[in-house]
Amino acid sequence: MTLLAVERIKLFTTRSPWWCLLTALTVTVGLAALITATAEADFPLTVEVTQFGRMFGLMVVMVMAALAITTEYRFSTIRSTFQAIPNRTAALLAKTLVVALLAMVIGELAAFGSFGIATLIQPEANLAISSAADWRLVAGTGLVYGLSAVLAVAVGVLLRQSAGAISVLMIWPLLVETLVPVIPRVGDDIAKWLPFTAVDQFLAGPTGNPPLSPWGSLAYFAGVCVVLLAAALVTANKRDA
């Protein structure tokens, strides 16, 4: 508990979490507002459409999570951290947990905010979160944001540089995962097992012929995050701070 409080103090005594919270909400809720306000009468407004901005919000959250650790390396406060808490695994796990919890809250706010603004703008569309799939889509965003924050912290620990970590976290889901299916013959088979494809299968799926159920896909994504985090912890313990 002490370590969680330490990381909470550290996170909220810099400005970046507030900016990220604001940006993530503006982007997701703003896009939802824009898309519902400009939708043509014959455009079917669904719960899924209101969540259009989720990937943008996810990017902002991953940047925040990565920065929470890479700035510690940049300003060498990681040394002060390890000096105060020589158990590096505990120190880094506490940070990961605090960042992930914040990311989760941002995710829920973004998802329900997007849905809420859509119902305000187009009340006659009779939007409702009714089916299990709807709930997964909206409420599940928080889970995805939280796990993605774990992934981002792990990448941040491994790379130790803001620019490098952010580049990887942007290029992987936006470029690599969209281009893999283009590879002849094996492309589609690999694509099914890519982490952010699994995220889509959880939130908006199942589409196509996924190897896992929606919740299985989320578990798979969580597994990827945990493996990366474990690698990051092993590295941080071996490396000179």
Place this chain on the structure above:
Amino acid sequence: MIEAVGLTKRYGKTLAVDNLSFTVPTGRVTGFLGPNGAGKSTTMRMILGLDAPTGGSALIDGKHYRDLHQPLRTVGALLDAKWVHPNRSARAHLQWMAKSNKINPKRVDEVLDIVGLTSVANKRAGGFSLGMSQRLGIAAALLGDPQVLLFDEPVNGLDPEGILWIRKFMHRLAEEGRTVFVSSHLLSEMALTAQELVVIGRGKLISQTSTEDFVAQATENTVRVRSPHLSALRTALGRTGVSLRDEGDSLVVTGMDCAEIGELAASTGAVLHELSPQRGSLEEAFMQLTGDSVEYHAGLAETIDLVAAGK
């Protein structure tokens, strides 16, 4: 007490710290002296468990740093004043550190007061001058009221007032019975601050003595003698067993003071043109001891050539 036993750190082919063994006693200010690049900071990082030694170990009161319970209560350290998030306030920086070792939050204001930063406690640390950053670093080191304190080049970049403040402060900490280990590449500074010295060069131990002994031994007093009857004087001095050295038209005598030489000259009837005590500077002494162990020689002649060639 800090104890290094065969401490070794290798980076690839470079041996940064080479089988270094020394002890830092309690209740004294111990200077850690060596030229830039001698391995002082690396050694301090190993003592704090930040860098893993390639060989040997560093113990604090017989324990490895990582085995200390709430380490900030045992060891306070200022390795680099810039290890602070620039957008975090001085108070917030100390608050998280205090929290991590379950130190009473009231202590934060106490240490801010001790170092004189109370008025800027809520300002972002990124805007601090080097002197203020150093003070914040010292506040962080004092947070857990530790018995052992490590400071890496604490007076670097400080104005004379700041230097004096730090010097007095270290003495006070040692008088309170704490172990104070402070590194510097300036012997003149260490001669004023430290009572004990651990001198290293190229990662190797050169000597561990009291500052007094080190200075006395390093800056042997000599006397310069000029006389038209130098050969007679040389014979007379030679009989007493002191060491003699010719320097131009004068004789440099080691191991005898001016009064004794004057009396000897009078008894041999030698006329004296000069009889002057020579005192070697601390810097010279330091250079003598560490001269061949400086990592990066300036290559003065080369530099002058380059300047002359207009490069």
